[in-house]
Amino acid sequence: MPLLELHEAVSAYGKVEALKGLSLHVDEGEIVALLGANGAGKSTTLRTISGLMKPQSGSILFHGRPIGGLSPEAIVKLGIAHVPEGRRVFPGLTVWENIVLGASNRRKVTRRDIDADVGRMFAIFPELKKFEKALGWTLSGGQQQMVAIARGLMSRPKLLLLDEPSLGLAPLIVQQVYKVIAEIRKEGTTVLLVEQNAHMALSVADRGYVLETGRLVAEGKPEALWSNDDVRAAYLGGRTAGAG
């Protein structure tokens, strides 16, 4: 049974349908990439899964149980962590405090457990240890991205939703972030990764989906997608007339 399934999910902002019947699945231990141009509905998909938006129809199943309509607090308790677009590190709190708050969903967790987990995070993100007492707003984009991912991991999620981790980051930093993403998979966390940067995403993913205006237009293994030209067309057009 897949870890996460979406069946014909329809999601809307007021009157605007952003997801028009999306079906996909994520198996345990995979990294799945969700690609598409801006406005294709990638972020909406993650927001619908994590509970920030309620699906208007269709179903979302986690471990076979429906989660559509639950609150974000309930969903993160079930084991889905969402690292949203733009990182959203708490600007007035320190790096350490941001990371510790990531464990807010866990019940009955002792101070020792948290300290141990924070230690593990600093092992994965060594650079952050130096900045442990720095306030969120003083960090660079790349550092904020590390903090946001570490914070997401603190909830010990079974499924990590990553929204555009490379956004606004210099290429070198993007490489670092993706190295971490590969590490995360090694630890056993399943990842659903939304990216505009198709190359980086497909370089770590096991499978990919391509969205265009709220609909799935392609899926498959990275090599297949890359050579298919659907990816290129979804971003840069070039489809012949009659495809609309």
Place this chain on the structure above:
Amino acid sequence: MGFALQLLFTGIGVGSIYALVALGFVLIYRTTNVVNFAQGDFAMLGAFGMVVLAIDLGLPYWLSIVITLAALVLFGALFNFCVYYPLRNRSFLPVIISTIGASIFLENGVLAAYGPHPQSLPGMFASQGFNIGEVFFDSQYLLILAVTIAMVALQYLFFERTLLGKKMQATSQDKEMASLLGIPVASMIVLTFVYSAVLGGLAGVLVAPILFVSVGMGSSIALKAFAASIIGGFGNVTGAIVGGLSLGVVETFGAAYLSVPYKDAFAFLVLFVFLLFRPQGIFGEKIAEKA
């Protein structure tokens, strides 16, 4: 010289009351983006609570204070559910108006229950105070100062050193992100209103022996506390405290050296000047709209 020091002491005492109420404003604003026009009425309720319990029912002061503050905890929660929660997704105007409505309701409710005559509460201490040199240190003012310092310290410890305090800070900085981490945002907001109500009530309890206890006392304190928080920098905790203290001092000196009847006007004149030339206050950041 002694006179100036006396004024300074009194001014800081008065300013502490403004600071306590302003703190309540700022906390609610940071968490919910709501300006609570009924904040001063929490103080009024605190003062009336003391009158009812200590004078009418004859309970000892310490017990009256405990019961009053406990009642305000309940009251803050009620306020959250009745006044804020139904309007939490609307624009700022309906919410401001709603808090104004709550203020009218509270003041006139107490008026209907208690009548229009101002009450007075006898002092809480056996001794009036003591002298050091030319300055007379009134015991009630000393209590106000002591409590304010204690509250500010406690609040600092709570927000900076406890996990719950951090969760509340997170909620006020980014509600949606906090919910994604599993922080129960609705509960954090209730807590904010409860704490602010207690702060307001505490200010009322402390100031009751000094002023006449009347239904209108809350509004005038609130307006000045609001002015103080804008002067300090709206949304800024340090600003609320500094603004409150400064305002108390300015007002006291103004009353003594310039004019007593226009005492209340000084606060607003200072506010006017700030709003015209530095609306972000002493500690605040520039206000701008995103496109």
Place this chain on the structure above:
Amino acid sequence: MTAGQATAAASTRTSAGKHPLGGVTYLAIAVVAVGFAHFTPLPAYWLNLLMQASTYAIAVLGLTIVLGYGGQINLAQAAFFGLGAYSVALGTTTFALPFFPSLVVGIGLAALAGAILGLTSLRLGGHYLAMVTISFQTIMALVLTNWVSLTRGPDGVTGIKRPVLFHNYFAPSAHYLAVSIAILFIVGYFVWHLRKTKLGRAMQAVRDNELAAGVVGVNTYRVKVVAFTLSALLGGIGGGLFAGGFAYISPDQFTFNESVVFLTMVLLGGSRSPAGTVLGTGLLILLPEWLRFLKTIYLAVYGCAVILIMVFMPAGIWGFATALWRKLNPVRPIRPGAIPPLPLTEETGRADGSTILEVTGLAKYFGGLKAVDGVGLAVKRNAVHALIGPNGSGKTTMLNVLSGIYRPTKGVVILEGLDITNLAPHERAGHGMGRTFQNIRLFGAMTVLDNVMVGAERPNHRVAGKTAGLEHHALAALDFVGLVDRAHLQVASLSYGHQRLVEIARALAGTPKLLLLDEPGAGLNHVEKAELVSLLKRLKGHGLTIFIIDHDMNLVEQVAEHITVLNFGRCIADGSPSDVLRDPEVVAAYLGEVRANAAT
């Protein structure tokens, strides 16, 4: 009826506005009310009550303008009321002036005070502005109480005289009341009519979406100052009449509490309509008398009522009733008839290779973030020029700088030879720049036609025939996008795709030279996008120059002749679509680096 007559009739219907009562009925009611007050022998108690109600209603109508139409919170109305009252009071007693000159002075003072408060709105809005009004109110109340030598302090002023014209015609209270009511009806008509004027529309635009209002051509600052001035002016009239009516006033009648009472009155009835305002005022003055058994707690009920109104009936009683009425009697649509085609560009706008918009060295920094870092481009006349780039590349910032929402950190923007770098958004609209927004910014509480009219009413718009001409122009713009049959509807009831089109029509109604479109395709389905493409092509055919941001490359490919690509705030490509979309650097910016090895 011929088509022309049908159009004329239709236009008259829209420009006269819709009022459930109709002009003649209003006049009839006014005459009856005035006659009733004048001739019926009412006991003094009722005379006083009606006097209070009518003078208060005039003041509260001021709030209808500033709050209901303009969306600005004004908690100083009692202070303005007090200025009017004290001017009449002191004028007729201390200064021994006749009534009407004193009243005029009072109105003038109130208006001046209102204008000053309005001026503070330059840098402040929301609760800051509310605080300014409260400060002013508090200071005024203090002055009235404490400046004893002038105002007689807490004792108040007695023996206020009424007008002595026409052999003391006004001496009997019944006559005075009749005159007050007559003035109320006149003021009421003026306030109602205001809604359908250019100023009224501009105020409502500021209320509904201040940012968009500025970009579309409304001088938002001036509108706010005027709103405050008018509100204060009406407060002054009400206060002056109040003083004459009651012959005695005291400072405690003009405190912050009274301002709150005025606010409650305007909210109860419905802040957006004068009828609602009068209803709310009447109810709140008469109700307490009828509910006298609740005397001690009625004010508490007041306060509770305010909360309940905000939660359940934000449009007030009258607003609720009219919404219901509209549901049962839907407004009839306008028959298009013979609408002259839209003259889209003032010049013929031929593609003659000249440059209409030139941007040099543009930079916008937000603290350490360089959103736009040295971009230059040239938009040719009658071209369709697209600006693309990955998320976060600076496109929207660039567009906001071009519209005047942001001041650039560096660089120059020249529109047809004119340096517009430092012009405010409404001034740019006045020079022929139109714009739509990524997140649709329509004026939600107004009709489709009114929305588009605001666009037509931009500064320097030379159209023959004044308001009727502008209305024809607006209808023509709606006709161009195919929405004329929906002109009478509230914009909020339209589908997303149609709302997009209304936004475009609003920009077109101003006869722009240059149209900036920010992601016009966002949220549209395939069919709607195809229609958008053909609309854009038609616009180009009419000579318009279009500058468009979008992410949908199919759409961009179909319409753009020239593309500029941004990445990290810098321009990385600039040329024809076929060149740019195949440029390796552009591909890399979107898709990432081309990999040598496909295996994971």
